[in-house]
Amino acid sequence: MSDEREETARIYRDLGPAVYRRCLRLLGDREAARDATQEVFVKLLRDTRRLQDRETVIPWIYRVATNHCLNLRRNARRRGEEELEPALEVAPGQSEARYPDRQLAQKVLSRFDVATQAVAVGVFVDGMEHEEVAAALGISRRTVSRKLDRFLANARKYLERSTS
């Protein structure tokens, strides 16, 4: 194996677990997470300098893996493959009042674009503060708030329709 390939393998061995954990959390299926991990890492390898920046690599992995896996969930849903759409586990500390029905919220989630889904997942599933979500996704805090407000407003409408 050449030096470059050995270095790539080493980076994969070190950072692959973070990608795998993220993919498994969002996909809920080990085989799908394994495949997604490989695909995400191939994307990450496009910028090896960034991969070697220990300060910023974790948020970058989070962003790339989250977008990738949410796209997989969306595509699976379009194809009618329910197995890739497990209910997302709500983060510890998230009150039931903010996230009243997981199944319902998941249905609402899938109605939004991936960027909005990523914000909602960051807040409700990962339990992150708005600032942390903004930093992880590379967007402003204002954008996080706006997307979250829109998400919640539509989630409530959906809830009202489904219960009326």
Place this chain on the structure above:
Amino acid sequence: MIPCPSDLKLEAHLLDEAGSPIAPHLSSCDRCRARLEEMRRLGDEFRREVYPVTVDAVVARPRSRGPLARWMLYLAPIPVAAAAAAVLLLVQPRGPGDDYLGVKGSGLTLAVFARATDAARAVADGESVSPSAALRFQVRPAVPCRLWLVSVDSAGTVSRLYPAAGEGGAEMAGPGPLPGGVLLDGKPGPERIYAVCAPRAIAFADLERAVRAAAGAGAAAVRAGRPLQGLPGDAAQATLLLEKRP
């Protein structure tokens, strides 16, 4: 009370425990320590079960290339080029060498490697290769299936790459190298390889018709490489474009 850190912060902690700002919280929070332990367990799972079967594909993947569409099966890099009318299958009984390359596809993993002077060189989708390059394949199907490997060129000629003879495709019970290899026909131009693996036999005539319909209408169609239509719904397929240039 200090709120529990997010998974993101726990990931950063795992990457640099010595300089972790959340270490004080972890020392006093049983729940977070349990979360961290679970994350470590998943890390071990990655190193034990995921890394060994994916590292070749990750290492082989050219860094400057984007991923192909999900339906595609990646033919990992190698100086390969599909043979058009004059494909020759070369019997080479030895298995994959150190330059084995594997890339995940839709329910199928394909490994491709080509012989160069003294080593294999990886090629990506759309990459240029010698018009007379030699290549080999290895396939890892998700389930037992019957495999076809075919190519189509800008003249609309569909060539059987594997199996060279017989009907219905070659039975693949599990992962393994395909016997023989392919020598390109020496003609410059685009060539697209399609791999199809289905639980049931597919007649070559049906596959040829599907390939011709998808990519048999000239160089632009070959380069566009639309997915094959009209195949059984449970058939996994993948494709790779090669540009044969002297």
